[in-house]
Amino acid sequence: MSFKLHHHCSETSARTGTLSTAHGDIPTPIFMPVGTQGMVKTLSPDELVDIVDAKIILGNTYHLYLRPGLEVIRKMGGLHKFSTWDKPILTDSGGFQVWSLAKLRKISEQGVEFSNHIDGAKTMLTPELSMEIQATIGSDIAMLFDECPPYPCEQKYAADSLSLTTRWAQRCKDWHEQNAAKHIPWQLNTQHSKLKTDHRQLIFGIVQGSTYAELREQSARELVDIGFDGYAVGGISVGEPEHEMMRAIENAVPFLPKDKPRYAMGLGTPPQMLEMIARGVDMFDCVMPTRVARHGTAFTEQGPIHIKNKEFEFDPRPLDQNTHPYLQKYSRAFIRHLFRAGEMLSLRLLSLHNLHFYLRLMRQSREAIENGTFTTFKNNFNQHYIQQP
Amino acid sequence: MSFKLHHHCSETSARTGTLSTAHGDIPTPIFMPVGTQGMVKTLSPDELVDIVDAKIILGNTYHLYLRPGLEVIRKMGGLHKFSTWDKPILTDSGGFQVWSLAKLRKISEQGVEFSNHIDGAKTMLTPELSMEIQATIGSDIAMLFDECPPYPCEQKYAADSLSLTTRWAQRCKDWHEQNAAKHIPWQLNTQHSKLKTDHRQLIFGIVQGSTYAELREQSARELVDIGFDGYAVGGISVGEPEHEMMRAIENAVPFLPKDKPRYAMGLGTPPQMLEMIARGVDMFDCVMPTRVARHGTAFTEQGPIHIKNKEFEFDPRPLDQNTHPYLQKYSRAFIRHLFRAGEMLSLRLLSLHNLHFYLRLMRQSREAIENGTFTTFKNNFNQHYIQQP
Numbered sequence: 016m017s018f019k020l021h022h023h024c025s026e027t028s029a030r031t032g033t034l035s036t037a038h039g040d041i042p043t044p045i046f047m048p049v050g051t052q053g054m055v056k057t058l059s060p061d062e063l064v065d066i067v068d069a070k071i072i073l074g075n076t077y078h079l080y081l082r083p084g085l086e087v088i089r090k091m092g093g094l095h096k097f098s099t100w101d102k103p104i105l106t107d108s109g110g111f112q113v114w115s116l117a118k119l120r121k122i123s124e125q126g127v128e129f130s131n132h133i134d135g136a137k138t139m140l141t142p143e144l145s146m147e148i149q150a151t152i153g154s155d156i157a158m159l160f161d162e163c164p165p166y167p168c169e170q171k172y173a174a175d176s177l178s179l180t181t182r183w184a185q186r187c188k189d190w191h192e193q194n195a196a197k198h199i200p201w202q203l204n205t206q207h208s209k210l211k212t213d214h215r216q217l218i219f220g221i222v223q224g225s226t227y228a229e230l231r232e233q234s235a236r237e238l239v240d241i242g243f244d245g246y247a248v249g250g251i252s253v254g255e256p257e258h259e260m261m262r263a264i265e266n267a268v269p270f271l272p273k274d275k276p277r278y279a280m281g282l283g284t285p286p287q288m289l290e291m292i293a294r295g296v297d298m299f300d301c302v303m304p305t306r307v308a309r310h311g312t313a314f315t316e317q318g319p320i321h322i323k324n325k326e327f328e329f330d331p332r333p334l335d336q337n338t339h340p341y342l343q344k345y346s347r348a349f350i351r352h353l354f355r356a357g358e359m360l361s362l363r364l365l366s367l368h369n370l371h372f373y374l375r376l377m378r379q380s381r382e383a384i385e386n387g388t389f390t391t392f393k394n395n396f397n398q399h400y401i402q403q404p
Numbered sequence: 405m406s407f408k409l410h411h412h413c414s415e416t417s418a419r420t421g422t423l424s425t426a427h428g429d430i431p432t433p434i435f436m437p438v439g440t441q442g443m444v445k446t447l448s449p450d451e452l453v454d455i456v457d458a459k460i461i462l463g464n465t466y467h468l469y470l471r472p473g474l475e476v477i478r479k480m481g482g483l484h485k486f487s488t489w490d491k492p493i494l495t496d497s498g499g500f501q502v503w504s505l506a507k508l509r510k511i512s513e514q515g516v517e518f519s520n521h522i523d524g525a526k527t528m529l530t531p532e533l534s535m536e537i538q539a540t541i542g543s544d545i546a547m548l549f550d551e552c553p554p555y556p557c558e559q560k561y562a563a564d565s566l567s568l569t570t571r572w573a574q575r576c577k578d579w580h581e582q583n584a585a586k587h588i589p590w591q592l593n594t595q596h597s598k599l600k601t602d603h604r605q606l607i608f609g610i611v612q613g614s615t616y617a618e619l620r621e622q623s624a625r626e627l628v629d630i631g632f633d634g635y636a637v638g639g640i641s642v643g644e645p646e647h648e649m650m651r652a653i654e655n656a657v658p659f660l661p662k663d664k665p666r667y668a669m670g671l672g673t674p675p676q677m678l679e680m681i682a683r684g685v686d687m688f689d690c691v692m693p694t695r696v697a698r699h700g701t702a703f704t705e706q707g708p709i710h711i712k713n714k715e716f717e718f719d720p721r722p723l724d725q726n727t728h729p730y731l732q733k734y735s736r737a738f739i740r741h742l743f744r745a746g747e748m749l750s751l752r753l754l755s756l757h758n759l760h761f762y763l764r765l766m767r768q769s770r771e772a773i774e775n776g777t778f779t780t781f782k783n784n785f786n787q788h789y790i791q792q793p
Binding site: 052053054056057058059061078082083087090091097098099328329331341344345346348349352353355356358359360362363364 | 445448471479751
């Protein structure tokens, strides 16, 4: 068994656990920094370990397939070796990027044909190819290839899309069982001697169904019937209001096995993550902490601050009093100056700080759940944290 | 005495020494990475110490005066404290940037009026103001405010410009003697307790005179009469051919005191620096290693390589076999991928590598001079190093 539950919160569905993968154990709840093109933007693998305390990062199948491409990743021994990141990696399936980035999408039973966003070339992604790419990347956790319906979405479209995702789910599972081991670098390559090679690549299902409770239930039940190592809730954080985001989780979780990890894809703000943890979610990923960093936003326990603001011109304090010791010496005034001068160091410092903030929030959540104080912790956090537009 | 000579090369004018400053001792010959806006582009102060082994960095008076401005630097306790860089800093005087960046320059006896390159506002820089800015920054070494003639330059213009620079040199020296200590943060501020506060800010002269031997001699003699802690050769690396660059050094060095450091401003390539060391130069600064890094060029012992090139697509080797251990794990293939994908990490890795290459070249030069093998070392280096266009 790859997921071991440790603790349940008595007042909520919050829980802690450990997810075992080929490249190491991941304590849950956990946040996964996003390494779109093989590494988290502006940061080095060492910084992700030493400062952020990242336990797992996410790689984007769509991006890595287009560039550097499968041949490079295969010849360089998979993404771990290529990027020098030797902790766990989860890859998404490319489905979301095809939906959000590619042009001239044509969805068929076979897969999705599209013009890619780099050179416009026609590309076809199928459930089988997505699984092959993820196996070649050698991620510890692969995601099934799904269709992500837009928001808002007619019930008929959502139902048809869900059925297609279920059929694709079965094809992903079949391909994975029969072929994955032939492509996974750490199962082929004896250079990875330190690895627990008895761990295969895990594969997670993705619950779709848009805003419709009965479709979410149907999707969850169909995926559980096929059988996956974990279950994501997809099709959220696509522009819907926050209460719909929470409802999507609430509508899926009751139909997912308790002893498998649950992953809310592509979100969220710190308060949103705490609400989702309370609803039984174990894993998160989001570009937000690093993307807003590159626009000058730093998370603090009093809410986000915008480092460009005049009020920080002479501010000698660090971004947040509880930021990582490595970042304590940099004043808001200096980071503001670097940011205004267009210096990349400011983007790094803000990215490091925000991810450190996110990973610390996960550690604090785990501690609070273990101590039976999660609801108090969450309420206390929310009371101090002022959301800003 | 702030400069102690250790060794002379018997075959050339190459020498080693130690320059003592308020923030530490600098072994020479030395290369100074350029921190235009308060820090070396893409890098952190820690990386400059731990990986590059930088002993001193350069700050740009012109840039720092425009942004963040004197009030911020003063209130934040000077540039060392503001930027968290606690090793030596040399500041240029702003003269070169006024010449190369600003528009609508109007040079008078008083100083230079110009429209700055950020918002076009009219700004006046005088010898006294330049010295005040450099004192407020709290650099360990200040440069006099000079006029930098273009290349090519009529002899009459070069002679008049040189005379103006000499008169400005006297004004700089006078202001520095009477006023600097009132502005220098580490002489005002008791928080810098670890500092050798018996060290005052050093001030270097700048020899001008364009391509005219007699003007270089005149400039050197006049500056030595005024008396400085070190002497730079300015007005080079402004578009002239390489032999003119060497001649400018050869025309100035014989008239400079042997027991003061000599600094060739704004250059150069690795072979150029070795040639200048052979001619008695002790200090260098240049944006080139970091600027070309941001365009994908890495220095190697076989000459520069362009990481974008197809030949590196599957290259598992590090940028250079002798790069810093921290950088050894990153393959050319991975850095190429990051660079093509527009990822800032590639610019950092290339910048770190190039500066490490430059500082290693300085260490190797010092060792060779001490061992009496500098000429062999230089010839050997040049033999392997293939210049590329």
